[in-house]
Amino acid sequence: MATFKDFRNKVKPNWCPGCGDFSVQAAIQRAAANVGLEPENLAVISGIGCSGRISGYINAYGLHGIHGRALPIAQGVKLANRDLTVIASGGDGDGFAIGMGHTVHAIRRNINITYIVMDNQIYGLTKGQTSPRSGEGFKTKSTPEGSIESTLSPLEVAIAAGATFVAQSFSSDLKQLTSLIEQGIQHEGFSLINVFSPCVTFNKVNTYDWFKENIINLDTVEGYDPTNRLAAMTKLMETGSMITGLIYQNKEKKSYENLVHGFSQEPLAHQSLALSQADFDNLVAEFR
């Protein structure tokens, strides 16, 4: 059986020392081993940005696509081979700006994949511009007078869009993050895990210390019920989404693959492509 070391490769990440994404990489590797995966059965599909490089830093099948499109690629991979565990990943710009259209619809569609967003509230790779997650008043290279647009609450959007698994974690809490990724992988349907993953180079506001002071770990909140959709939404609104842990899960709804009419239980990728003469004749008959 594979251990987390089997999910390491020899590629050296080009992240800055202290980047929150290192923990996300480690958490994915641990979670994959903990749920019993072999490297060849995991596919990590990522977008563009600092965090998008993650698919190249894990010993698994990986595809680093185009900006904002990790989710449709990942959904295509899963539909083609439902035996694979598929993780989509990227940054807050990738998933909540250029790719927001896909994020909402991937949530609605509920294909059984896990989406991990490394949320640093800024554009790092392009060296410091505002993101939809930037706080109001946040000064960046593209908002020198401070951001005036509302800060997006992706988790509220997710729950409103019908998400069946919504969680949030923090790079400094490797244990919780690993556990949430495991739960996300094991959840039947689309799981969204937003990770506060500080950018130590360009974001001097939302720092490790700042998060430590401001976040509430739901594990410490007595009586919190992650199956209550309304309570989840209320909690997000009350706290300005500054909570970590499993926020909402709906175990009742079936995944897309299990609902779509006629869809093969066996991976389509393993099936023969040949069409029988009888099937062909039937198809042609309707045009006579």
Add this chain to the structure above:
Amino acid sequence: MISQLSWKIGGQQGEGVESTDRIFSTALNRLGYYLYGYRHFSSRIKGGHTNNKIRISTMPIRAISDDLDILVAFDQESIDLNAHELRSGGVIVADAKFDPTVPEGVDATLFAVPITAIAEELGTSLMKNMVASGASWALLGLPLEVFNKAVEEEFGRKGPAIVEKNIEAVKRGADFVLELAGGPIDSFKLGPADGKQKLFMIGNDAIGLGAVAAGCRIMSAYPITPASEIMEYLITKLPKFGGTVIQTEDEIAAITMAIGANYAGVRTMTASAGPGLSLMMEAIGLAGMTETPVVIVDTQRGGPSTGLPTKQEQSDINALIYGTHGEIPKIVIAPSSIEECFYDTIEAFNLAEKYQVPVILATDLQLSLGKQSCEVLDYNKIVIDRGYVVKDIPDREDGSMFNRYAFTENGISPRVLPGEKNGIHHVTGVEHDEAGRPSESTVNRKKMMDKRMRKLNNLKVTNPIHLQAPHAEPDILIVGMGSTGGTIDQARIRLDGEGIKTNHMTVRQLHPFPVEEVLPELKKAKKVLVLENNATGQLASLIKQNIGYHDKIVNVLKYDGNPFLPSEVYNECKKVAGNKPQEELV
């Protein structure tokens, strides 16, 4: 006895024009006639004039006709807009309900049939289509039993009562018009059909059928005119094979989902028209860079921007060939018949996997939506070639990654599908090394770029061009693509009769351009007439750029939204041949 006849039905969109056409033409197809349909419609659901025209022939035809023999009209607007097409002695069958009149200057006989009244008498005005098609059928003097059988098949699942009512509607329409006309019209008496079994379908159906035959199991697509029929066809078929059609949030999702599914080993396609193709361009570059096979259908329509969504055009050629930033190997193929829509779709999947490149299948609206007769498709011609895919890879003790992008002589590297042990590699749109790891090395960059581009050096496509070249030294070589072929053929018959020697070339492989095949044909011809539905002469430019002969090439362009008519091709050829154009119709 005549060998061909043209029939048109017009009315408001949504009032049965489509269904009248469908029943009438299905019955004709059963009798073995060759049919070629043309739909005039607007980008709205109900209301607005729409008309469907069918050409009925005892011999193969692939073009609309200039003129018209029978016009069926559900409203006066349909008469006013279309009666000018009627040849002298033509017939208008119109609903008596609106007191139809024949416009001045039109020499046609009007039969006012109480189409709506008969239908309502039988229970519902919905049966107008049956009354109208019954009347049309009767005028041709064709056996009613064949028609009734088509009706039975159309309505059989709704129960015998419904079938009977519809048959009665057909009979009443037929009886009424025969009473007015004093029997079937002699000049509409078609010679016997060849009786050969034929299929009757639109290009989009043939593409869908071809995709199933090719082993396509997923289609991800976003609705758009005139491509949607492909997804609508496949959603009724793919579930039987375990697959599905997934309607995505936009065309970017459609293409990237298809790329993901192909990467994971399932033949997956998407289809769209110009606006969607524009959105897909970045992802097509990803497929090129990551050497992921993918098949994209572009059903060309009037552009630019939203353009003319329901009209004919061939103006995406440049975008398809040159689209996406940077440089990738890509194949663009343009089928020119229903049969080719089927076979080319299969070939597109094979080429995509063999060369590990995106393949674009470019139709045009008339080919995608014009319903026509099609030779029986041959099951034995279905071949599936998945290219260089490796399995059961031996262990590598050094723990290195699999060289998915290994430098090979022909540029094609071993493809491995996710899930395969010992096959782990990286895939990225960033320039990369043999294992897929990002690399900015200048040496690697050049080698990798050369590797990708050389994949198409040995490209083999079945019939890069179609050629009808009876003349060693033709006066004119007529060049076209897509749906223009049949119109050109039609004009050539008449030109031949007048001693103007023409050859005809249809360019099927648009990119990479088949210089070797095209060049000698240009060399032989005195003049080259390139016929295309766009305003800037994209096909002609392609020929000039790849071959030359600027002095020989005459470009004939039509971009008003309609396909070429045979008479237009004839007149242009006469001009090129140095004769005065004639205005008369073919």
